[in-house]
Amino acid sequence: MSKPTQCSLCEEAATVHLSQVVHGKVTKVHLCEACAQKGGATDPAVFQLADALAATTPAPTLTCPQCGFTDLDFRKRGRLGCPACWETFGEALDGLLVKVQHEPAHVGRAPAGVVPVAQLRRRLDAARLEMTAAVTGEDFEAAARLRDEIAALERQLAS
Amino acid sequence: MSVEDILAAESELTHLLGGQQAVVLSTRIRLARNLEGLPFPGWAKLPQRKETSDRCVTALEGLPKFRRGHVVRMGELGDRDRSVLVERHLVSKELAAGKSGAAVISRDQTVSVMVNEEDHLRIQVVKAGWHLRGTWHIAEQLDDALGGVLKLAFSDRLGYLTACPTNVGTGLRASAMVHLPGLCLAGHMDKVTRALNQDGLAVRGWLGEGTEAAGNVFQISNQQTLGLSEDAILKHLGGWIKHVVEQEWNARRKLAQEEGEKFVDRLARSLGVLRSARLLTSSEAMNMLSHLRLACDMGCLPEERRHLVDRLMIEGQPAHVQARAGQELDSDGRDRRRAAVVREALKDFPEVGPPTA
Numbered sequence: 438m439s440k441p442t443q444c445s446l447c448e449e450a451a452t453v454h455l456s457q458v459v460h461g462k463v464t465k466v467h468l469c470e471a472c473a474q475k476g477g478a479t480d481p482a483v484f485q486l487a488d489a490l491a492a493t494t495p496a497p498t499l500t501c502p503q504c505g506f507t508d509l510d511f512r513k514r515g516r517l518g519c520p521a522c523w524e525t526f527g528e529a530l531d532g533l534l535v536k537v538q539h540e541p542a543h544v545g546r547a548p549a550g551v552v553p554v555a556q557l558r559r560r561l562d563a564a565r566l567e568m569t570a571a572v573t574g575e576d577f578e579a580a581a582r583l584r585d586e587i588a589a590l591e592r593q594l595a596s
Numbered sequence: 597m598s599v600e601d602i603l604a605a606e607s608e609l610t611h612l613l614g615g616q617q618a619v620v621l622s623t624r625i626r627l628a629r630n631l632e633g634l635p636f637p638g639w640a641k642l643p644q645r646k647e648t649s650d651r652c653v654t655a656l657e658g659l660p661k662f663r664r665g666h667v668v669r670m671g672e673l674g675d676r677d678r679s680v681l682v683e684r685h686l687v688s689k690e691l692a693a694g695k696s697g698a699a700v701i702s703r704d705q706t707v708s709v710m711v712n713e714e715d716h717l718r719i720q721v722v723k724a725g726w727h728l729r730g731t732w733h734i735a736e737q738l739d740d741a742l743g744g745v746l747k748l749a750f751s752d753r754l755g756y757l758t759a760c761p762t763n764v765g766t767g768l769r770a771s772a773m774v775h776l777p778g779l780c781l782a783g784h785m786d787k788v789t790r791a792l793n794q795d796g797l798a799v800r801g802w803l804g805e806g807t808e809a810a811g812n813v814f815q816i817s818n819q820q821t822l823g824l825s826e827d828a829i830l831k832h833l834g835g836w837i838k839h840v841v842e843q844e845w846n847a848r849r850k851l852a853q854e855e856g857e858k859f860v861d862r863l864a865r866s867l868g869v870l871r872s873a874r875l876l877t878s879s880e881a882m883n884m885l886s887h888l889r890l891a892c893d894m895g896c897l898p899e900e901r902r903h904l905v906d907r908l909m910i911e912g913q914p915a916h917v918q919a920r921a922g923q924e925l926d927s928d929g930r931d932r933r934r935a936a937v938v939r940e941a942l943k944d945f946p947e948v949g950p951p952t953a
Binding site: 503504506510514515516517518519520521523524530533534537538539540541542543544545546547548549551553554555556 | 630632633634635636638639714736739740743744748749750751752753754755756757759760761762764765766768796819820821822823824825826828
């Protein structure tokens with residue numbers, strides 16, 4: 438015998454089953470005797486119940502268009518659904534990355550044939566600042582080295 | 597049967613093909629990689645996991661590194677064979693627990709690529725002893741080769757995209773397996789662990805996450821993978837390992853000096869037990885083998901015997917003992933068999949003498 442469906446609001450076995458169709462989307466609600474009484478499932482206006490229920494069960498606010506993974510899934514599992522999720526949840530994940538990682542921006546290798554534009558731009562900005570500082574500090578050896586690096590970075594970015 | 601071939605082969609870690617050293621047992625590099633356009637294994641449906649596995653295994657088999665290597669599919673292996681692979685560090689516990697995982701392993705067992713673990717691909721390279729740069733170069737070359745045949749998920753801003761935010765960016769986990777009996781005996785291990793944790797390094801037991809540090813063996817690895825270059829990550833780990841090795845030697849010398857005969861007695865007793873015991877549990881064997889390794893490092897036993905100790909640490913684990921016996925054994929049976937293997941291996945071992953190192 439299959440396990441009885443659990444009540445959406447508590448641990449009890451559900452005995453009242455409601456289906457609501459809004460704009461072609463079906464929402465199913467399963468309730469136990471007690472919760473159904475409390476929520477007014479005996480009332481003919483059961484639509485309100487589904488609304489009230491939607492307010493108590495947190496609804497996902499972000500869904501990955503590629504794999505259907507939601508922010509709620511992430512909260513449950515701590516892992517993402519697919520590479521495209523990084524795009525979908527981008528901003529939401531930045532706060533976490535700041536906490537667990539060194540900086541929320543990649544520095545390092547890229548697959549063959551991929552020019553890591555953002556990384557090169559960041560390095561270019563930093564090198565320009567370093568060169569200004571080197572010139573001000575009259576460290577012309579460092580300034581010359583940085584000038585060459587800046588030229589090389591500009592060439593790479595132009596290609 | 598591939599796992600039998602793996603057991604019978606002379607491998608990097610069991611036969612120390614790359615040479616061996618005091619304190620650092622092995623160096624490991626792990627790179628997490630994923631294919632573009634496919635869900636991560638933990639979220640993928642069975643057909644998608646199968647597609648991932650087929651594409652990755654085919655690509656890997658075609659690489660020169662895996663010529664005459666091994667392909668093992670978890671769904672086709674029994675419990676014992678999967679445990680053997682875990683004990684040899686060729687696959688993780690997580691991979692062994694699922695049915696859709698696979699691993700492609702190089703002939704010398706230095707390189708193992710796990711497919712369908714938490715990420716589509718986990719490249720692992722291991723060398724006996726401390727060889728951070730050499731190990732890294734092998735991983736780097738393999739990564740380039742893989743990137744040439746598979747379209748890897750990469751973002752300009754976040755680097756290599758992974759299932760878990762703790763691996764994104766470089767996807768690099770560099771680690772050293774270190775044997776620290778000196779720091780453990782001196783009671784400094786908590787302090788060392790805290791210092792390492794505070795500077796972004798993780799300390800784990802010898803089978804990785806959530807395992808105990810049997811035999812005073814620990815795995816030390818970087819925690820952060822994003823915002824630091826591969827070179828910076830390796831330098832940071834390398835600096836700390838050098839420091840830990842120095843501290844370990846200091847602790848050992850201090851112990852040997854302060855304890856004198858008691859120090860030698862402890863090591864000699866362990867050899868005595870290992871040579872005579874009729875029943876040996878896995879953790880008892882590990883802890884006593886740890887003393888023997890210490891004795892070899894300190895010159896109390898000839899250094900050239902150390903490789904045998906390292907091999908017994910691997911082959912004394914439960915699944916290895918059963919695989920060698922060729923049958924399932926209960927707990928007592930394993931302990932009896934383990935004791936016999938160790939007794940046989942150590943029967944012409946010389947006596948423990950005073951330290952010379």
